[in-house]
Amino acid sequence: MSRGPPSRRALADAIPIARQRGAIQVAGHGPEKLYDFAIVSVLPVVFVRVSYCAHIHAPAEELAWEFKESLERLCRIPKHESISRELWLRSRHGTWRFFRIIAECLVELGRDGQPLAGKNAARV
Numbered sequence: 001m002s003r004g005p006p007s008r009r010a011l012a013d014a015i016p017i018a019r020q021r022g023a024i025q026v027a028g029h030g031p032e033k034l035y036d037f038a039i040v041s042v043l044p045v046v047f048v049r050v051s052y053c054a055h056i057h058a059p060a061e062e063l064a065w066e067f068k069e070s071l072e073r074l075c076r077i078p079k080h081e082s083i084s085r086e087l088w089l090r091s092r093h094g095t096w097r098f099f100r101i102i103a104e105c106l107v108e109l110g111r112d113g114q115p116l117a118g119k120n121a122a123r124v
Contacts, residue, residue: 020111049070
């Protein structure tokens with residue numbers, strides 16, 4: 001589990017993925033930082049937290065527990081229909097998983113930000 005800032009590699013690899021969804025605004029550094037960057041295009045505005053994940057294929061329930069601190073920070077961002085709060089996880093081999101917090105649940109997404117069909121939500 002990563003307890004510090006996102007790895008430079010994970011964050012650097014996340015930016016091109018995010019640019020496919022809109023303009024990027026990277027957050028500053030600091031211990032109170034709630035997100036790593038925002039994606040701004042059409043609504044919703046997306047606030048993203050990026051983390052390294054050693055167990056990328058774990059069930060969403062386990063990931064929710066493992067990344068509880070990151071999810072708690074994202075949950076401090078006000079809930080609104082025009083805001084998406086997302087957790088992006090990267091393995092050391094470059095595998096990505098994307099999740100959105102919806103109604104206190106994690107919903108798995110594709111790279112395009114759309115929910116994946118057939119995936120169950122995990123409680124945050």
